[in-house]
Amino acid sequence: MKKLADPTSIKVLERLEKYIAAGSITASQAWSVFSKADGALKSDKKETKISARECESINKLKEIVKSRLKSKISGRCAYCKRVMGQHGMSWHIEHIKGKTKNPEFIFDMDNLTYACIDCNYTKSSSIDRPNISHLIINPNSESFQYNKHIRFIHIATENLHYLRYTAISDEGTFTYTELAFERLELIELVTSLNPIIKDIAIRIDTRVDDLDDSDESLKDFMMALKDAIT
Ligand SMILES: [Zn+2]
Known part of the structure; x- marks a missing residue:
C-alpha cells in the first residue's frame, strides 16, 4: 500500500505498524484509522489520533486502494x-x-x-x-x-x-x-x-x-x- 501512498500517508502507516508491533494498539484499531480516518482525527487515544492533513492524505489513499481492488x-x-x-x-x-x-x-x-x-x-x-x-x-x-x-x-x-x-x-x-x-x-x-x-x-x-x-x-x-x- 505504501507504493500508492504519499509521504504523509506513509508516515501514518509506519507509525501504526510501529504501535501494533509494540502492542499499544490492536490491528483492528490501526485499520480503523485507515478505514474511518475522520473518526481517527477526533480520537482521544494518542496512538490512533491523526491530524487534519493526515486525515486528508489517508482518505485519498483509501480511494486509490478501493479503486485498485474493485478493478482487480x-x-x-x-x-x-x-x-x-x-x-x-x-x-x-x-x-x-x-x-x-x-x-x-x-x-x-x-x-x-x-x-x-x-x-x-x-x-x-x-x-x-x-x-x-x-x-x-x-x-x-x-x-x-x-x-x-x-x-x-x-x-x-x-x-x-x-x-x-x-x-x-x-x-x-x-x-x-x-x-x-x-x-x-x-x-x-x-x-x-x-x-x-x-x-x-x-x-x-x-x-x-x-x-x-x-x-x-x-x-x-x-x-x-x-x-x-x-
Ligand atoms: Zn460475498
Missing part, C-alpha cells in the same frame, strides 16, 4: 462473486489473512481484496478468529481461477434472483460451508421476492458498517437479526 475483482465480491451494487449491500476492503492473526500484512496490497458485507462479516467472525484454521479460497494466490474451486449460476430478473453454488475443490467446499453460501442463496431469493425485507436488510448492513470492530457483540446481534428476517 471486476466489480464482484472476491468470494461469492455477487455483483457490487446490484442488491444495495455494503462492500468492504477484505484482509485475506485476517488482521488479528496476521497484523504484519494489514497494509499489504497482496493481502487485500474486496468483499460483500456478508462474506466479510462471516469470515471475520469465524475463519479469522485466532483458534480456527480452515483452507478457503485465496483470490490473490498465484494463477487463481475461481471456477476451478466454485461454479455458480446467478439468474436475475426484475423480481427474482436465483443463485446456486457448486463447490469443485476442497477449498471451494470449505468456502461454501464456512462463508455460509447456502445463506447467500437464500438471502438473494428472499430479498428479491420481498422489497420490504430487502429494505430492512440494507438498513441493517448500513448500521453494521457504521460500527467499529470493537462493537463485535452488537455486530453479531445485527447480523443475526438479518439472518432471522431473511
